[in-house]
Amino acid sequence: MNAVANRRAFLTGGAALTIGFTLSVKGARATTTPLLMPNAFVRIHGDDGSVVVIAKHVEFGQGPATGVATIIADELDAAWDQVRVVFAPANDTLYKNLAFGTMGVGGSTAMRESWDQMRMAGAAARAMLVEAAAKRWGVEPGAITIAQGMVSAGSRKASFGELVEDAAKLPVPQKPVPKTPDRYVYIGKHVSKVDSKAKTDGSALFTQDVRLPGMVHAAVRRPPAFGATVKKVEDGAARAIPGVLDVKPIPSGVAVYARDTWTAQRGAAALEVDWDMAKAETRSSDQMLAEYSAAARTPGKQVEATGDAAAALARAAKAIDATYYFPFLAHAPMETMDYVIEKKGEGIAVHAGSQFQVGEMRAICGVAGVPFDKSALVQHYAGGSFGRRATPVMFDGTEAAACARAYGFAAPVKVVASRENDLTGGFYRPMTVHRVRAGIDASGAISGWDQVCAAKSIMKDTPFEAMGIRDGIDGNMIEGANDSNQYRIGDFRLGQHLMQGGVPVLWWRSVGHTHTAFVKETMIDELLELGGKDLVAGRMELLKHDRAKAVLAKVAAMAAFGKPAKKGRAKGIAVHESFDSFVAQVAEVSKGADGLPKVHKVWCAVDCGIAINPDIIRAQMEGGIGYGLGHALYAELTLGAGGVVQQSNFDSYRSLRIGEMPDVEVAILPSTEKPSGVGEPGVPPIAPAVANAWRKLTGKAVRRLPFAHGDNA
Structure with missing residues (x-):
């Protein structure tokens, strides 16, 4: 989902620490020993020096619990094994998502909105420990060092726990100074996930x-x-x-x-x-698709326009007119x-x-x-x-x-909920239709692009409508297609139709980018080829952002994209920006025994700002590739006669199987930018990368997902 950007603030406690405070947080223990509580996110226990990090985001495998713990532990210079994480209670005053104004996570915001807040939370606690030690030993704060949970000045040493009672009497610093990157101990390095052991031995509670x-x-x-x-x-x-x-x-x-x-x-x-x-929705998918397709052939409400797309298309030397079809998709998490x-x-x-x-x-x-x-x-x-x-x-x-x-x-x-309840009576990624008309001039340059999207709005008629729909435009629907397609296209127009219907729809991993990236990257590929342009160099000329160019160059080099693929195989490439992160992927594909793409390897380059936990970033890229690939190849929810959903379990709602997961190689580009999203950005490029390889291999452009649909035979 689109978050309101640039709303970050540091939330501190209004007083110093109290003695004998009992945490009303799951997993936190009652105690009569001193506690250091400079803010809502850090608790240091006086008896054993343990550092409790209160995580305000749900942990469903995407890694925020480890992420926030890493930031705070680094600022504190705590030993990793003294840190544990508990979940926050439902409290907007203390734990709201700074991008939303209420508690919650989505749109890959967990680290984006927590970065400054958690750094300051950890820095405040560290400053109080330093001041407590300086007062105890009669030295200047600058003489104090902290490493692996031990505070020292020359030969004098104290654990966090030994300093808690003194630190509790100090005022909370209102402007603590966080570390500079050259002093990071955990950020950007390997640390074990805080929940790995519990999820392995079964002690983690679901x-x-x-x-x-x-x-x-x-x-x-x-x-x-x-x-x-x-x-x-x-x-x-x-x-x-x-x-x-x-x-x-x-x-x-x-x-x-x-x-x-x-x-x-x-x-x-x-x-x-x-x-x-x-009052039931009784239309079939085919009926809805026909209505959406008819709407997409009309201009719709204008979202964005640059230059004169119609005039450019009228004088184009060559043009492509393509309609893209995307089905309803279920989320199908393992825990319903x-x-x-x-x-x-x-x-x-x-x-x-x-x-x-x-x-x-x-x-x-x-x-x-x-x-x-x-x-x-x-x-x-x-x-x-x-x-x-x-x-x-x-x-x-x-x-x-x-x-x-x-x-x-x-x-x-x-x-x-049973699996059948989840699939036949749940919430889905919206069915979507795009129509794109794009052309090139005599020199092979793109000379016009007109795109219309038709889908049901996720936000309309919900409590989030005011946030998600502005001037009648649903930003979720066209994200990734707006802003001139993330490419420099002089004559460009984007239109939108908000379709009506009774099927409940919901954001699905990477939301609008799941379909807009596919349209953009497959159409760009076709236009570059039509104009006799190199698929990488041609993109480089068009891309607006240097960070997008960097991941594209990196993945092309990783995959040796300019060299011929193995016999019977082809490579496809795609690059996309979503949730402030830049991801490029190359997929190596052959034709499988079932007539569908068999993906052997995927190379992935990502720039997500400062890499807090590189292993989690790689895992999210790998997971996003597998999730996106399985749905692109096989998954489709269809409504039959009377509006009845036809797929009810994994036997009919097909996804990727373990033996079908390709080898994945991930490169994380170094960056000094603030951390950005990783939970979703791995998904959008995989389907167009595979489709572009498939077009090279078979000569057939993919206009409808999943690949298993008969139209792609």
Whole structure:
């Protein structure tokens, strides 16, 4: 999603440290020993000198827990093994995302918005330890050094824990001075992830792991088409299943309560429901695609225009008129949406891997009918998201709240979505159609580009509409296509159609860039070839940003792009900027036995500013390549007759298998720029790189994803 840029501020505590403070944070221990608490993010314990970092972002595998710990540990000069991370409570005042104005993470903002804040948080704590040591030993602060959690001045030494009580009496510095890059100890180096051991030995808690005394399990039978409602329920067969406890109607369908999740899901499947389809979305994908395609052939609302694209196209020596089709896609995280809700006094406790902690808790409390300020979020690890846990309307959390309320809060209620629920009744990347008309002049230079995009808006009619739609334009839909395509194109126009419909849509890993990068990079490839231009040098001439040029040059060199590929193979290249990061990729492709692209190797160059954790950056590039490749090759959600989703599990919603993952080589370019996004930018270039290789190999341009679609045979 597009975040509001350049809104960074440092949040400090209003006073120095207190003694005997008990942290109301999951995983933090009650103590009567001194605590150093200069701000909302750092706690140093006096008994053992341990450094507790409070992470305000959900950890679903993208690495922010390790990222914030790395920044703070570096500023503190703490020993890595004395650092641990706990999750923050739902509190906007202390833990809001500075890019959003509320708690949450998305748009690859975790490190981008935390960088300055975490540096200052760590620097404040360090300054207080230094001052405490200087006063104790009667020396100037400049004589104090800290290394690996030990404070020293000549032969005198003290641990963090030994200085906490003295440091607690000092005022919190309002303008601490963070380190310069030449003094970094952990930033840019290898450190083990803070959650690796817990996730390996099983001690890391996910919502799936939560077991509470007397807990019941709920499963929801959702309608066959979006927008349908319950007219009548026959629940006799469900209630007859041993272990089923109750059946209750809720706004999104019918909830079945049981002793365990499997029994609840069996009970939900056994219900006989008569659905009211009066307000349901009953169009098929083919019908929607026809409407989108017709819209894309008209100008739409103008997003951006430079020069006169129509005139340039009219006088073009050669032109291409192409329509691109992108299907609905599911996020399909390994851990489906799940919640545990229990009554606690006047409020509730919600166990979840929440991505928008405060917004979701407010929505859940509203449905549950309990006060927000009497309720608590117990934040857990989450098994993936890719955007799925960040629904603007907070659907899954409020559905769980409806289940708990319908049960009368008689017991803790655990709601786990089945894979079928997630795929057939979830939220999807929008179906999208682009039409591009582009031309070259007699010299082979691009002489005009007119592009129109048609899709349903993710933001419209949600609480995020004011942030995401300005002057009738949805920035999520056309990000990566606007700003003159990130290339210098003198005569350029971009238009947009906001389509209507009942299928719920949501940002999906890299959001609009998932389709705009494909359109841009495949069309550029074709135009350069049409004009007799070199595919790398031609891009270099057009690219606006030096950082984009640098990653392009790097990946071309890594892959020896100018040299012939192995017999029966071809190489394709793509470069794209997203979330303030620049990524270029080369894919080496052959034709597989199934007639689809077989990707042997991918080279990737990334400039994401200062590389806080290089191993995490590489992992995110590798993961983004695998995720993007699997969906580009195979994945498609289609609505059949009556608006019924046709794919219900991984047997029909095909993704990449482990044996299909290509070899990946990643180069991280050195940078002095502030850290930028890495969770999403690895996804956009992979599909166009493969498509460009495929066109070289077969002579056929790819206009429709996935590659497995019949149009690409």
